[in-house]
Each structure stands twice: as structure tokens, then as C-alpha cells.
Amino acid sequence: MLVFDPPRRGKPPRHLADLSVAERREAVAALGLPSYRADQLSRHYFGALRRRPEQMTDLPAEVRDALAEGLLPVLVDAERMLDCDGGATRKTVWKLYDGARVESVLMRYPDRTTVCVSSQAGCGMACPFCATGQAGLTRNLSTAEIVEQVVAAARDASSGALGGGSETQGPARLNNVVFMGMGEPLANYGAVLGAVRRIVDPSPAGLGLAQRHVTVSTVGLVPAMERLTGEGLQVTLAVSLHAPDDELRDTLVPVNTRWKVAEVLDAAWRYAGVTGRRVSIEYALIRAINDQADRAHALGALLRGKLTHVNLIPLNPTTGSPWTASDPRDERAFVRILRSYGVSTTVRDTRGREIDAACGQLASRATVSPNLGE
Numbered sequence: 432m433l434v435f436d437p438p439r440r441g442k443p444p445r446h447l448a449d450l451s452v453a454e455r456r457e458a459v460a461a462l463g464l465p466s467y468r469a470d471q472l473s474r475h476y477f478g479a480l481r482r483r484p485e486q487m488t489d490l491p492a493e494v495r496d497a498l499a500e501g502l503l504p505v506l507v508d509a510e511r512m513l514d515c516d517g518g519a520t521r522k523t524v525w526k527l528y529d530g531a532r533v534e535s536v537l538m539r540y541p542d543r544t545t546v547c548v549s550s551q552a553g554c555g556m557a558c559p560f561c562a563t564g565q566a567g568l569t570r571n572l573s574t575a576e577i578v579e580q581v582v583a584a585a586r587d588a589s590s591g592a593l594g595g596g597s598e599t600q601g602p603a604r605l606n607n608v609v610f611m612g613m614g615e616p617l618a619n620y621g622a623v624l625g626a627v628r629r630i631v632d633p634s635p636a637g638l639g640l641a642q643r644h645v646t647v648s649t650v651g652l653v654p655a656m657e658r659l660t661g662e663g664l665q666v667t668l669a670v671s672l673h674a675p676d677d678e679l680r681d682t683l684v685p686v687n688t689r690w691k692v693a694e695v696l697d698a699a700w701r702y703a704g705v706t707g708r709r710v711s712i713e714y715a716l717i718r719a720i721n722d723q724a725d726r727a728h729a730l731g732a733l734l735r736g737k738l739t740h741v742n743l744i745p746l747n748p749t750t751g752s753p754w755t756a757s758d759p760r761d762e763r764a765f766v767r768i769l770r771s772y773g774v775s776t777t778v779r780d781t782r783g784r785e786i787d788a789a790c791g792q793l794a795s796r797a798t799v800s801p802n803l804g805e
């Protein structure tokens with residue numbers, strides 16, 4: 432069952448990261464403080480990644496406390512952290528103000544550091560191979576709840592907490608944000624767009640990351656893809672296709688019963704046309720389900736000549752699902768066939784499987800087997 436509208440709940444408290452620069456000044460004025468304090472606070476939060484008021488030493492103590500109380504509520508509380516890949520991959524389970532839980536995954540590579548963030552607690556899209564999809568939708572996150580995951584990741588990276596081999600020790604700079612954690616970003620459009628703006632706005636209005644280094648991934652909500660096309664942004668759009676034909680995609684990505692493969696791809700090519708950005712096509716290779724040579728040919732024919740790149744994702748196992756990743760020979764054949772159509776294709780590395788942090792494994796189970804990362 433598809434769920435677009437989560438059950439109505441209270442809203443998380445207002446946070447600096449929910450507000451535009453003008454709104455921050457108004458909010459600070461409403462606290463009885465001069466509006467330039469808003470800019471100072473933004474420099475601490477977005478520029479220096481500070482959160483605790485006692486770190487903001489250029490502000491008088493009573494101003495700090497008023498600002499922190501009014502604009503920096505604790506929205507995400509790290510309940511647990513699990514590391515793997517020699518410390519280069521870290522999953523954090525965040526407890527939100529109302530007890531809902533989401534997860535984010537920070538990944539350090541020799542040349543870049545990426546965080547994968549959640550946009551909803553749970554997900555209403557019900558894809559049968561995805562752990563998040565099995566749990567259903569709890570609620571949408573607010574803009575600040577999303578931004579807080581990114582700011583925490585930037586802080587974690589810059590603190591030198593991540594390992595990753597001999598050449599990649601020490602502090603790292605967060606370069607990339609991918610909306611590929613829990614949830615369907617385009618089903619929480621307003622909050623996600625707000626978060627994108629905070630992430631790419633130049634510091635200190637926002638974090639100042641490059642637009643091209645932000646990726647929004649979708650099951651293919653066509654009206655929202657069209658809206659995104661009109662935003663004047665240069666972020667990367669990723670489309671979770673997983674099948675070239677409607678018959679199979681109707682079962683793998685149930686929202687396909689609403690928007691078909693052809694409509695989703697049309698919307699993707701319009702995005703590419705307007706933004707000049709290559710659209711990523713995500714395709715989880717599932718053994719004997721969608722990995723046959725004829726499907727590779729069908730996909731190649733659909734994508735030939737388009738501004739696109741295919742990311743094949745070996746299926747990550749999820750509890751209770753009988754499906755597994757493709758045989759490596761079938762995976763190689765799939766890549767070869769797609770490339771024979773001139774379609775740029777790579778296989779995504781599967782980081783974090785041992786800590787249930789890989790694509791599709793984020794479920795925020797309240798209990799995790801005790802041998803993991805303790």
C-alpha cells in the first residue's frame with residue numbers, strides 16, 4: 432500500500448536551519464535581540480559547525496543562552512553509532528524529538544566524503560526489496576531535522592573521527608550529500624527543498640556545498656520531478672528505476688502503477704534538458720528477477736543517447752526477503768550490454784553491509800543484534 436500522507440503529528444520545534452536569512456533576523460528580533468545576532472549565530476552554526484552555546488565565545492552569555500534556547504533546540508540525538516570498513520563508514524541512529532528514529536551514513540573515500548541522509552522516518556513507497564519500505568511511513572522530517580544530519584556529518588568528518596586507511600587519516604571535509612537514506616525525498620518536497628537550499632547556500636547562510644555534489648533520489652514521483660526541474664537548481668537527480676518494463680516495475684516499485692516507466696523517464700530527460708545535468712539511473716540487480724540479458728538490452732534501448740549514467744547496485748540482503756544479489760557473471764554481462772548501447776554504467780560499491788548501513792538496509796530497528804559495533 433502506497434502512503435503519501437503520513438499520520439498527522441506535532442511539528443518538531445523551530446530551528447535556525449528551518450529559516451531563511453530574513454526569517455532568522457525576524458526570529459532573533461522577536462527574541463528581543465538585535466538582528467545582527469542572527470548572522471553571528473549563522474556563522475557559528477553553518478560556518479564553524481558549532482552547536483553548543485558555550486562555544487560561541489564572541490557572544491555575551493545571556494545572548495548565547497537566549498539564541499540557543501530560541502533557535503537551536505536539539506533535534507537529532509545520536510542514539511548509537513556503528514563503524515565499519517576500518518572506520519571509513521559510520522552509521523548513526525538518530526532519535527528525534529518525538530522518539531521517531533532515522534539513520535544517516537557517513538562514508539569516507541580517498542578523494543571525498545559523502546553523507547547519505549534520511550528525509551522521512553520510514554517510507555510510504557513500499558518497495559518490497561527495501562527494508563525501509565517494509566516498515567511503512569512514520570512521518571516527514573522537517574528541514575532542520577535533515578540539515579542537522581548533514582551538519583553533524585560535517586562536524587564528525589572535520590573532527591577526524593573517521594578512519595579509512597593510511598592515506599586518509601585525520602580531518603576530512605564533507606563534500607557530498609545524497610538523499611538516499613530512509614524515505615522518499617520528493618514525497619516530502621517542501622522540507623527537502625528547504626534542506627537542499629541550506630546545504631548549498633553560501634556560508635554563512637548555509638553550508639556552501641556545491642549544488643552538483645547534492646543528489647536527490649526518487650522512485651519517480653513525476654509531478655514533483657517537474658517541480659524540481661523548475662527550481663533553477665543544479666543538483667543531481669537520481670531515479671530508482673530497477674526495471675525497464677512496467678510489468679516488473681509495477682511489483683518492484685509499486686508507485687509505478689501511478690507513473691509508468693515512460694513518464695518517469697520523460698520527466699528525467701526534461702530535468703536533464705533544463706539543467707544540463709546527467710541523470711543517474713539506479714538499478715538494484717536482483718538475482719533472476721531483473722538481471723536477465725533481455726532486460727539489459729531493453730534498458731540500453733531506453734537510455735541510449737540520453738544524458739544519463741547507470742548505477743547498478745548489487746542487491747543488499749534485507750531480513751525476511753528471499754531475494755539476493757545477482758551472480759557476478761550476470762552482473763558483468765549486464766554492464767557489458769548497457770555499455771554496448773553507449774550508456775555510461777558503473778557498479779556501486781556496497782559500503783556498510785555488516786552494520787545494516789548499505790542501500791536499502793536502513794530500518795532503524797530498535798534492537799540490533801548485540802555483536803554489532805558494541
Ligand code: SAH
Nearest residue numbers: 561611614615648649671713746747790791
Ligand atoms: N526513496 C528514494 C530514496 C532511497 S535511495 C529512492 O527510492 O530513490 C536508496 C536507493 O537504494 C534506491 O535506489 C533504492 O531503490 C535502493 N535500494 C533499496 N533497497 C535496496 C537493497 N536491498 N539493495 C540495494 N539497493 C536498494
